Amino acid sequence: MSNLLNVSPSPHVHGKETTVNLMKGVLIALAPAFVVTVLFFGYAAIIITGVAVLSCVIFEYLIQRFILRRENSVNDLSAVVTGVLLAFCLPTNIPLWLVVLGSLVAIGMGKMTFGGLGCNPFNPALVGRVFLFLSFPVQLTSWPKPKGFLTGYLDANTGATPLGIIKENYGELPVSEIMAMDQMPGYTDMFMGRMAGSLGEIGALALLIGMLYMLWKKIITWHIPVSIIGTVIVIAGGLWLVNPSENADPLFHLLTGGLLLGAIFMATDYVTSPMSSRGMIIYGIGIGLLTMVIRRYSAYPEGVQFAILIMNSVTPLINMYIKPKRFGEEVNNG
């Protein structure tokens, strides 16, 4: 025994959970969706994801090293997660320099400007994505058709997303006829991922598997994804019941666009979502509501990215006013 004993306040044991492990868990949960996208969009998905991850990590390293002059933090894998998520909300036939630019905005503006991990108010991947979407709308809305693993990178054969098709024909044709159009994928295809769209958003089944994994590993809780999905079902269902000829059914809204990717992986981002479970539910309802308002009433076919960023901005307010249920606060011992 050495002569000196360590003395520190309790607790003297630690739960072995680490930030790196949580990030690894998120990456594992993203794997099924990655497999699906590679199967449908080909090796281009691997290239885009690789470039996004690599540039996010390199930018974080460079900013940490030369601008902030702080301890290197890329080992915590949060930049890798940001890179994958950014890639997952881009189409596969986007020029690589845009991916690099998006990564710079995501990591530089979205994260490091505020002080790095834990300090950013907005989801960094979505900051990068929205920057690209508003600055390069043409490139960001050119969706390749899912043609299988051997699809070439920058394939010219593009088509609209299901939400795009609906928006385009809205008011001109009844929904039932839009649904019957040749270019509209069936529900099974939507569920499995055979449709045009961003890299990671297409495979509903794969995303749900990722969610179950994260719930099982206690990486996330049910509150955010369930409240978003529930709100979308309620609103879409209500609109559909009132006027089925003008509104798509709730299942369509669930399976298309970035809803599941957003609800499971973007909105649940620890740093930018509320801390208490009650707060998380309010946040989730807000995202579901804004998503449906944008999808149904705005010029954009899809609104998940804006809905999440808007609710990100409300998060500090939610944290200030929505407190967890305190023990012994409202006592009902009847």
Added chain:
Amino acid sequence: MLKTFPLGGVHPPENKFSESAPTEELPVPAQVVIPISQHIGAPSDPVVKRGDIVKVGQLIAESKGFVSANIHSSVSGKVAKIDGVTDSSGYRQTAITIDAEGDEWLDSVDRSEQLTKEVKLSREDILSRCHEMGIVGLGGATFPSHVKLSVPPGKQCDTLIINGVECEPYLTSDHRLMLEKGEEMVVGISILMKALGVDKAMIGIENNKPDAIEHIKKISAAYKGISVHSLKIKYPQGAEKQLIKALLNREVPSGMLPIEVGAVVHNVGTAFAVYEAVQKNKPLIDRIVTVTGKSLANPGNYRVRIGTPVSALIDAAGGTPEDTGKIVNGGPMMGKALNKSDVPVVKGTSGIILFPASESRRVRVTPCIRCSKCITVCAMGLEPYLLMSLAERDMYDIVEANKVTDCMECGSCSYICPAGRPLLDYIRLGKSTVFSIIRERNSK
């Protein structure tokens, strides 16, 4: 479904190495050091002086005031000195040092092993006997038992809750006590029931002690009103408010005591000590202490006289292992790290844990990722991340508004934090500062 408390909680690895080691009697040490403050409340007044000859069980320090406890000699011999020592918390306090000679007990103490079931003392006499015999809560808080048994005017107690949870990892002293002294403990419970004037007692035991649950169930079947409940394993279930919630589904209001919801909670060790005090006239001069650790040769449970040096206990368990890096007095979640092993065992010492050097340092601190795990595990529904960042910035008014005074310092937040942040350290700072601000405000 097993009962438990609904809000928060963690389940650390149990590591109960010593659960099947029968309690051994530790030989009387050559010298004991007995501090005069081993309980919550006013320190006692020494009533012996240097050179006095004392017997086992003789009063050596008298309780000062209502919230205080008598202290008795745990050995027979000569008072060597009365002076300042460093206690297990690192504070200086007065202690009575006695050199042991032989083992001569006071005649009034009944040392027979015979079980005495019939409770002859009246309610008032039980209370004064507990006070006289220096009985304090043996779960760790060491609150004088006679105070807890005196229901304040205007309040009603309907249920006595007996805490056999032992939710702290490593510790097994309560477990062994229930197995070995179950009969006496249940008589102790009936004494406590009589003192409180209740006809219902609930014993809560966590599900990782099926043998104890079975054993106590069998014994208590012969007693009216005593029931045994197995509880889901979850820390901090041994905390009073959490245990009451688990067993009675009543929530003690913030800032109030259990009596507010008609419950009084006593530990199984206290019930046994009350049995000895009331039926055998024996003062609280010894207790069971778990000595354990991953590298320890013989982790075990020892009945040890109060005032015995901790080092003697460690020697009995096989000596300090080479790789020891930390010695903890109490459980791993709430215990205190010792800076030396020659401090005395006191009434509140439930266990001694030796951690290998590899487990004795804290993990690296990284930025908070706001994962909200600290909120999820907080059994009081607080926001540890917020309390920490506010305390770091000296914003104590907001710390107070966010209920820091409800924190029981169970350590679940620091335990779970993936960023290894010292949440509880800052919460303690916030809590003690807020308490002194409140005191100052009230004194104006």
